[in-house]
Amino acid sequence: MKNTISLASRSDSATSRLRADILGGALDPGALLAETAMAERFGVSRVPVREALFALEREGLVEFGTTGRAFVKVLTPQDFQELHTLRLALEPTAARLAAPRLRKDSSALERNLAAMRRAKSVRQITRLDLDFHELILAASGNKRFLAMWRLMRGELELWLGGLHRRHQIRTEHTLNETLEAHGAIIQCFRSQSATSCERLIRQHIQGWFEWLPTLEVTP
Amino acid sequence: MKNTISLASRSDSATSRLRADILGGALDPGALLAETAMAERFGVSRVPVREALFALEREGLVEFGTTGRAFVKVLTPQDFQELHTLRLALEPTAARLAAPRLRKDSSALERNLAAMRRAKSVRQITRLDLDFHELILAASGNKRFLAMWRLMRGELELWLGGLHRRHQIRTEHTLNETLEAHGAIIQCFRSQSATSCERLIRQHIQGWFEWLPTLEVTP
DNA sequence: GTTTTTCATTCTGTATACTGTTTGGAAATC
DNA sequence: GATTTCCAAACAGTATACAGAATGAAAAAC
Numbered sequence: 001m002k003n004t005i006s007l008a009s010r011s012d013s014a015t016s017r018l019r020a021d022i023l024g025g026a027l028d029p030g031a032l033l034a035e036t037a038m039a040e041r042f043g044v045s046r047v048p049v050r051e052a053l054f055a056l057e058r059e060g061l062v063e064f065g066t067t068g069r070a071f072v073k074v075l076t077p078q079d080f081q082e083l084h085t086l087r088l089a090l091e092p093t094a095a096r097l098a099a100p101r102l103r104k105d106s107s108a109l110e111r112n113l114a115a116m117r118r119a120k121s122v123r124q125i126t127r128l129d130l131d132f133h134e135l136i137l138a139a140s141g142n143k144r145f146l147a148m149w150r151l152m153r154g155e156l157e158l159w160l161g162g163l164h165r166r167h168q169i170r171t172e173h174t175l176n177e178t179l180e181a182h183g184a185i186i187q188c189f190r191s192q193s194a195t196s197c198e199r200l201i202r203q204h205i206q207g208w209f210e211w212l213p214t215l216e217v218t219p
Numbered sequence: 220m221k222n223t224i225s226l227a228s229r230s231d232s233a234t235s236r237l238r239a240d241i242l243g244g245a246l247d248p249g250a251l252l253a254e255t256a257m258a259e260r261f262g263v264s265r266v267p268v269r270e271a272l273f274a275l276e277r278e279g280l281v282e283f284g285t286t287g288r289a290f291v292k293v294l295t296p297q298d299f300q301e302l303h304t305l306r307l308a309l310e311p312t313a314a315r316l317a318a319p320r321l322r323k324d325s326s327a328l329e330r331n332l333a334a335m336r337r338a339k340s341v342r343q344i345t346r347l348d349l350d351f352h353e354l355i356l357a358a359s360g361n362k363r364f365l366a367m368w369r370l371m372r373g374e375l376e377l378w379l380g381g382l383h384r385r386h387q388i389r390t391e392h393t394l395n396e397t398l399e400a401h402g403a404i405i406q407c408f409r410s411q412s413a414t415s416c417e418r419l420i421r422q423h424i425q426g427w428f429e430w431l432p433t434l435e436v437t438p
Numbered sequence: 439g440t441t442t443t444t445c446a447t448t449c450t451g452t453a454t455a456c457t458g459t460t461t462g463g464a465a466a467t468c
Numbered sequence: 469g470a471t472t473t474c475c476a477a478a479c480a481g482t483a484t485a486c487a488g489a490a491t492g493a494a495a496a497a498c
Contacts (some may be wrong), residue, residue: 035479048452069460069479264484266484267482444496455485457483
């Protein structure tokens with residue numbers, strides 16, 4: 001959304017700040033996002049705030065009520081289930097398409113894995129995990145797969161953030177599991193067939209989802 | 220996006236009018252969409268026009284250049300190819316999920332088919348065709364499948380509109396083919412297994428795509 | 439004749455002001 | 469005390485105004 005050496009526009013900076021507040025947990029799901037208040041807080045007029053709200057609606061972090069008021073999106077377990085179904089429809093196909101490219105060059109995935117080994121905070125690990133999957137989507141060469149992913153990513157990050165706040169998951173154990181799985185996926189891209197990669201990604205997503213303690217009916 | 224008995228807001232009406240202009244072919248792909256000019260033409264201020272542009276960007280009908288100017292989206296054959304790949308990833312899965320619901324009640328699909336039999340214009344047939352697929356996505360019960368579809372639908376309609384303008388396709392013959400295929404799909408939903416429906420939808424999309432004279436490298 | 443520079447025009451980005459609607463609570467009524 | 473009515477504050481939708489950037493054509497330089 002920016003062009004040259006990018007002095008961020010006020011809209012962009014408002015978008016970033018609001019996104020950070022939402023994903024960082026400073027704003028609870030369901031919180032009212034009043035334009036005037038945010039405009040004052042960010043030191044800009046209502047116009048850039050408005051655009052930020054629309055932009056974040058596209059990212060799935062904000063939803064508008066019937067009267068046009070914006071709220072931090074409230075995600076239900078069913079929402080998360082839906083996202084998972086969608087991932088299973090998209091990512092394996094994307095992996096198959098990406099396989100030829102990633103066989104030649106998987107360095108980006110490896111750099112991601114290395115960063116994840118060094119990562120400290122839960123938040124950072126979550127983000128790198130999502131980045132890993134995004135890299136595969138991007139390598140599919142299909143801009144629209146990536147666009148769809150971007151639409152889901154915000155919601156995934158939002159949900160996972162809430163999950164981590166409610167439980168104390170993402171322990172050492174699960175981190176290692178993720179590291180191993182991602183390593184195996186990289187290996188697969190390097191040496192196995194496209195359909196093998198497709199299958200492995202499907203298993204990875206499915207397994208990860210089944211492990212998550214989402215079955216609790218959360219508020 | 221509207222609430223009660225809906226007196227359409229100026230943003231909404233600007234969005235509708237602009238969408239109609241783009242899909243109707245009044246504005247060629249690549250045409251500059253200057254805010255001031257449109258504001259005058261629609262008799263509103265620039266603010267609603269702005270929101271219309273953002274809304275239509277979400278629908279894939281408008282794209283923004285690096286300097287923030289809006290243009291009617293230019294679709295390349297590759298774009299269409301990408302959309303097709305995406306459909307193959309989404310729709311068969313959605314059809315499988317929708318199967319239980321549609322087995323019980325396929326009346327909406329039948330009404331669509333009946334309307335298509337009566338349809339006169341190419342534009343109308345195209346729209347009903349897309350509606351048919353949208354009904355299946357909606358019946359999947361997964362809001363996000365529908366959201367993704369909406370994102371593709373505008374682009375599909377835009378591409379097909381251009382295609383029909385360039386060629387004189389969608390003849391009697393192809394209309395009958397579509398009618399038959401849709402009829403068979405309804406039958407399948409009524410009496411066959413979910414995986415059969417999934418397979419049939421995949422074949423339908425694949426076959427339709429292969430038939431289309433998109434292989435010509437168009438401008 | 440070709441290239442570069444200049445500059446008026448046009449466009450977007452943003453601020454501010456105004457209007458009508460929604461909302462939550464105080465006051466009035468039962 | 470419970471319910472309804474009414475009003476002020478808060479909020480979104482929109483118009484208008486202005487500033488800064490991009491654009492393209494005319495003018496200048498080569």
